[in-house]
Amino acid sequence: MHFFSPVLWQFLVKWLTEFALFPPQASAIAPYMDAFYFFLLLISLVGLVLVGLMVGTFSIMFRKEKNPQATHIEGSTLLEATWTIIPLALFMVCFVWGALLYFRIYNPPTNAMNIYIVGKQWMWKAEHPGGQHEINALHIPVGRNVQLTMISQDVFHSFSIPAFRVKREVIPGRYSTVWFRATQPGTYHLFCTQYCGTLHSSMIGDIVAMSPDDYEKWTAGSTSGQSLAQNGERLYASLGCNSCHSGTAGARGPNLAGIYRSKVTLEGGRTVTADDEFLRGSILNPTTHAMAGYAPIMPTYQGQVSEEGLIALVEYIKGLNNNDRIHQTLNDSNFSPSQAGATGAAPNYRSRQLTGADQMPDAKPDTSSSKGMGPSPQ
Amino acid sequence: MSTIVRLPNQQDATLPKRSYLNSEYGLKSWLLTGDHKRIAILYLISITFFFFLGGAFAGLIRLELLTPMPDLVSSDTYNKLFSAHGIIMVFLFLVPSVPATVGNFVLPIMVGARDLAFPKVNLLSWYLYMVAGIVILSSLILGGVDTGWTFTTPLSTHYLNTHVITAAMGVFIAGFSSIFTGLNFIVTTHRMRAPGMTWFRLPLFVWSHYAASILMVLGTPVLAITLVLVALERAFGIGVFDPTKGGDPLLFQHLFWFYSHPAVYIMILPGMGVISEVISTFSRKRVFGYTAVAFSSVAIAVFGFFVWAHHMFIMGVSNYSALVFSLLTMLVAVPSAIKIFNWAATLYKGSITFETPMLYAFGFMGLFTIGGLTGVFLGSLGMDIHLTETYFIVAHFHFVMVGGMLMAYLAGVHFWWPKMTGRMYPEGLSKLAAVTTFIGFILTFFPQFVLGYLGMPRRYHAYPPEFQVLNVLSTAGATVLGIGYLLPMIYMTWSLKYGAIAGSNPWQATGLEWQIQSPPPTENFIETPIVDYEAYDYDWLANKTPHEVTTVG
Numbered sequence: 027m028h029f030f031s032p033v034l035w036q037f038l039v040k041w042l043t044e045f046a047l048f049p050p051q052a053s054a055i056a057p058y059m060d061a062f063y064f065f066l067l068l069i070s071l072v073g074l075v076l077v078g079l080m081v082g083t084f085s086i087m088f089r090k091e092k093n094p095q096a097t098h099i100e101g102s103t104l105l106e107a108t109w110t111i112i113p114l115a116l117f118m119v120c121f122v123w124g125a126l127l128y129f130r131i132y133n134p135p136t137n138a139m140n141i142y143i144v145g146k147q148w149m150w151k152a153e154h155p156g157g158q159h160e161i162n163a164l165h166i167p168v169g170r171n172v173q174l175t176m177i178s179q180d181v182f183h184s185f186s187i188p189a190f191r192v193k194r195e196v197i198p199g200r201y202s203t204v205w206f207r208a209t210q211p212g213t214y215h216l217f218c219t220q221y222c223g224t225l226h227s228s229m230i231g232d233i234v235a236m237s238p239d240d241y242e243k244w245t246a247g248s249t250s251g252q253s254l255a256q257n258g259e260r261l262y263a264s265l266g267c268n269s270c271h272s273g274t275a276g277a278r279g280p281n282l283a284g285i286y287r288s289k290v291t292l293e294g295g296r297t298v299t300a301d302d303e304f305l306r307g308s309i310l311n312p313t314t315h316a317m318a319g320y321a322p323i324m325p326t327y328q329g330q331v332s333e334e335g336l337i338a339l340v341e342y343i344k345g346l347n348n349n350d351r352i353h354q355t356l357n358d359s360n361f362s363p364s365q366a367g368a369t370g371a372a373p374n375y376r377s378r379q380l381t382g383a384d385q386m387p388d389a390k391p392d393t394s395s396s397k398g399m400g401p402s403p404q
Numbered sequence: 405m406s407t408i409v410r411l412p413n414q415q416d417a418t419l420p421k422r423s424y425l426n427s428e429y430g431l432k433s434w435l436l437t438g439d440h441k442r443i444a445i446l447y448l449i450s451i452t453f454f455f456f457l458g459g460a461f462a463g464l465i466r467l468e469l470l471t472p473m474p475d476l477v478s479s480d481t482y483n484k485l486f487s488a489h490g491i492i493m494v495f496l497f498l499v500p501s502v503p504a505t506v507g508n509f510v511l512p513i514m515v516g517a518r519d520l521a522f523p524k525v526n527l528l529s530w531y532l533y534m535v536a537g538i539v540i541l542s543s544l545i546l547g548g549v550d551t552g553w554t555f556t557t558p559l560s561t562h563y564l565n566t567h568v569i570t571a572a573m574g575v576f577i578a579g580f581s582s583i584f585t586g587l588n589f590i591v592t593t594h595r596m597r598a599p600g601m602t603w604f605r606l607p608l609f610v611w612s613h614y615a616a617s618i619l620m621v622l623g624t625p626v627l628a629i630t631l632v633l634v635a636l637e638r639a640f641g642i643g644v645f646d647p648t649k650g651g652d653p654l655l656f657q658h659l660f661w662f663y664s665h666p667a668v669y670i671m672i673l674p675g676m677g678v679i680s681e682v683i684s685t686f687s688r689k690r691v692f693g694y695t696a697v698a699f700s701s702v703a704i705a706v707f708g709f710f711v712w713a714h715h716m717f718i719m720g721v722s723n724y725s726a727l728v729f730s731l732l733t734m735l736v737a738v739p740s741a742i743k744i745f746n747w748a749a750t751l752y753k754g755s756i757t758f759e760t761p762m763l764y765a766f767g768f769m770g771l772f773t774i775g776g777l778t779g780v781f782l783g784s785l786g787m788d789i790h791l792t793e794t795y796f797i798v799a800h801f802h803f804v805m806v807g808g809m810l811m812a813y814l815a816g817v818h819f820w821w822p823k824m825t826g827r828m829y830p831e832g833l834s835k836l837a838a839v840t841t842f843i844g845f846i847l848t849f850f851p852q853f854v855l856g857y858l859g860m861p862r863r864y865h866a867y868p869p870e871f872q873v874l875n876v877l878s879t880a881g882a883t884v885l886g887i888g889y890l891l892p893m894i895y896m897t898w899s900l901k902y903g904a905i906a907g908s909n910p911w912q913a914t915g916l917e918w919q920i921q922s923p924p925p926t927e928n929f930i931e932t933p934i935v936d937y938e939a940y941d942y943d944w945l946a947n948k949t950p951h952e953v954t955t956v957g
Contacts, residue, residue: 037873037876041873045873046858046870047854047857047858048857048858049857049858049859058786059786059787059790062784062786062787063781063787063857066777066780066781066784066787069777069780070774070777070778070780070781073741073773073777074770074773074774074777077744077745077748077769077770077773078770080745080748080749080751080752081748081751081766081769081770084748084751084752084754084756085751085756085758085766088687088751088752088753088754088755088756089755089756089757089758090755090756090757093753093754093755093756094755095755096687096688096689096753096754096755096942097689097753098689098690098942098943099689099690099692099752099753100690100693100694101692101693101694101695101696101746102692102693102749105693105745105749106693106696106742106745106746109741109742109745110738110741110742113737113738113741114734114735114738117734117735117737117738117780117783118734120734120780120783120784121730121731121734121783121784121785123784123786124730124783124784124785124786124787124788125727125730125784125785125786126786127784127785127786127787127789128717128723128726128730128785128786128788128789129723130786131786131789132723132789133723147563180558180562180563181556181558181559181562181563182556182558182559182653182719184718184793186793186794186859186861188790188794188858188859189859191789191790192789192790193718193789193790193792193793194718194720194789195718195719195720197653197654197719197720198558198647198653199647199648199653200647200720202719202720215859215868217859217861217864218861219792219793219794219861219862220556220793221483221552221554221556221559221862221863222559223483223550223559223563223564224479224480224483224550225479226479226483226863226864226865227474227479227861227863227864227865227866227867228479228866310648311650314650328648329648
């Protein structure tokens, strides 16, 4: 064949070697997704064969040559009820099965490690808690639950890993999350599946699933020297957050230690849970997130902190279990350890230790590290 | 009860001396006409133009996707191509396709009226359509638009420097054209039925157009509002969709799909009406379960309004609202299933012949069944996560819109062509076209289901090389499909002069439109018909034919 047309030959070889009907099954959820897919294929096949058989057989049996006289039939309630109820029942099975799968994919387990993703035209940026930055790539360990907290800094994007059967829209102005547990080490496609402008099809990357040992090596080898929370801490100081959120008795802003995942009461009496979304919103739109008991004097930081900066701040605040270090940065003369310690125990607190903060290299946390003692109110 | 079908002797048929085609001459008599039949012809010509334009863009897209590398056109051009393809095909072809051409032509005759309720509004609707077409064309000529047909914010409002407002204005105007058509159909169906033409004597074609018209009138204004908001946001930055100004980018998705999901039913319902007529006529038998088919159209129209958020399952709507929308989506699939089974059951004990419209109708049933069932995949929440925004979606809606609607449109155009022009299309060639279309379609879009499950995202200019084989198959199919669509245009133009003369009722169909001469006179009925028989009453037709005196003007 190849002497006839090399191109065609190449094409056929490619077909035979690379032809696939399913992407690799590389996550814990993938087998469940595929099982559901086969069920759906099966009912589709049954439905299609049924319609095909009806149309085919009747066309042959009742063609004009065979059956010159049509017999008029008004309809049949029984038959019509049958083909209303059976499809409905099958569709309900699909509904329940699909819903179970959906809730499983979109409700992250509590023990998942969190990685932040920022989408922008036309790249994916990943921020690991350990301070590793990645562009158009994501390294993850096999066998651990990984949650992605994602946001877009411009238009809608969508984070899709076909081999893991997960996908979620990445939206400007709000965090969305997705989680997975990789099962097979390997390199898989990462696609942006929401049309996002000129180079939409270049907004792709590699998901590198690694064995835990390799992952440890990778983490150690690619750290930028300071963790995400440390970046956040620097930013916290440079934006002057600590001048109000100092955690002291007379502070103008609420105490942030232990605030993450606690219930807070807003101005007007509404109670909300202080999640990632709430922390980010409080920085950008303080007036709509004003907490009861505090004067609404906080300026907005809209346009002054990039999404990565906000992520660093959120990560820092999430890990804040006492105000010691804030005081230290402030060099506050009123520092009282007992007071700071008293605020440390909030419900659902996620403990995390800050280390190595004394030698902060000048890795820029963000745009506003030169802003000094906070921006002027707008 | 039984009927022996007697086909009229076509050798004896002559063209009527006076018909709507030759009652007046000159361009002005066409451009200022109030006659629904002439307006239907104007629509037919204009939407055919836009269909082939949109098709040419599709051809370029498929050609680009022949290779994984972005080598035929630049990324910007590619994005403009699929945007233009989508905007033209959805708003300038699919939405008006059956209602504005076939519906405009036969709906008033089917109910026994001399014209639509508002002939001038009908003409205005065509002018609006043309203005919309010209505005959209000019946006393309000025440099194109690369938003995709969905105009997604904030991409469309803040991040593109193409002619978004122009294109949105075109779609806005096209929307009003569609509203006027819908309004006309609703009023005509309510007020202009001939004596004796009760609701349950209406052909199912009228029922499905009525249901689609309700969707047009209630849904399209929401699209208009959405596009105005996009334009205002883009021009003045009012911030409705902008999170930095307190707006909500998801709001756009809600508003857009609140129209654009019902729009799917605006497109498919008239096609279902065509299929009901064709299946009944070529089985010489009343549609099985007339009432069920009629009410399933209404059910689709009602449920169609409450499923829009199934386009947004992965966009961070709350899990519980996703649950509700998934459930409603499953419910809307049921009336479509009822229709398919009822059509198949209509064939039972019929006396079936296989003229071209029937072949297209069979094509519709097969492809629409696949399209509908893959819709269940996408309506199932968990499966949607993996499949949405991939080629699976592309394949699914092309099976419904092209495999379903376009097949129905071609069935309808072939079926009523003798009535519209008074001449037959060439039967052999048209059967070939129907089969070519079917094969080409399967070859083009079936591989895309596989591509979608493999994860190939839609709207991609370049793709990983392992997807090439399936893309090559798809492009090869598109070539066959293109031939399948070009053939009818050629032989139908040919038949205008050389086609056999059809006579008034070449198919021995029962609709009122088949009881008058072909082409019909301008006033449709010399005297108002009095309807004393049910729809699809082939016994009535058999008894009537021997005594019939065909008035040839």
